[in-house]
């Protein structure tokens with residue numbers, strides 16, 4: 001693994017058209033890097049802008065979206081790139097494992113046939129060789145009896161198998177970068193672990209970098225090297241995953257961590273973050289988390305905080321109160337010096 005980013009997202013801004021044409025500010029100046037071969041956990045509550053970020057990087061932002069800022073994939077600027085260029089990069093250099101596995105598979109073709117098509121649209125090869133590679137990819141993704149199952153249609157697969165078939169599909173061309181959007185949300189815990197293990201194996205075998213999009217901090221702690229916490233389309237905190245999760249510095253991260261169930265059973269009620277995120281149609285002027293933050297001061301309500309280095313390697317925190325709150329901020333609702 002090197003420090004040179006494979007993907008550099010800088011000041012990404014994505015505005016969508018909501019109901020009646022109202023602008024929806026889904027991503028508001030987000031910056032982060034993905035390094036070659038790493039697993040990066042992109043975390044935040046529902047609506048934080050995680051999926052839109054992934055879709056935009058892949059050149060698949062919703063119709064009518066306005067995109068600003070820069071997305072650099074290995075030296076190539078993707079914002080403003082032509083649909084043909086983006087299409088040629090998808091599959092070969094970067095791929096998406098979408099939230100809904102069924103949406104990624106055609107109901108009318110066999111699973112193996114779809115993999116063959118994905119392979120042959122990127123490289124010249126015989127059908128027989130593509131079929132062999134397709135079966136291998138399904139086998140590696142954990143589909144039992146892959147040679148036979150390759151001839152089946154997606155509806156003949158269980159939910160977990162379908163998800164693994166989608167992983168095979170997204171990774172069959174061994175792209176440099178895969179966005180896995182909530183790849184385990186619909187699965188039971190055993191199947192979740194299997195799917196995540198397959199992704200980890202893929203990274204180890206091919207050096208593919210994986211952006212794991214999730215609201216599950218447990219998944220990030222268990223599988224990611226680094227993490228970026230986002231809130232209302234903006235950066236909150238980023239850095240090596242375990243330090244961010246065990247010693248959070250931003251009140252929002254601390255709130256997320258505090259609301260995680262502990263490993264041992266407990267009768268204690270878990271703290272939750274009070275309130276709801278602001279509507280993306282009307283983001284507040286200052287820090288988006290200020291209306292819910294027990295530590296907010298006047299400056300938080302008027303100025304958006306920029307990411308600041310904490311002094312720890314690779315760690316950035318966007319919080320006006322970074323230097324005067326306890327480190328780590330174990331409990332966001334604990335009394336702090338005023």
Ligand SMILES: Nc1ncnc2c1ncn2[C@@H]1O[C@H](COP(=O)(O)OP(=O)(O)OP(=O)(O)O)[C@@H](O)[C@H]1O
Pocket residue numbers: 016017018024026044045046047048049050051052053062215280
């Ligand atoms: N096609 C669309 N048109 C208009 N607004 C959209 C569209 N898709 C998403 N949004 C809005 O953009 C914001 C960001 O959505 P996004 O799906 O990226 O969030 P997310 O963090 O991935 O959440 P989740 O975990 O629920 O998928 C939300 O407010 C959402 O309602």
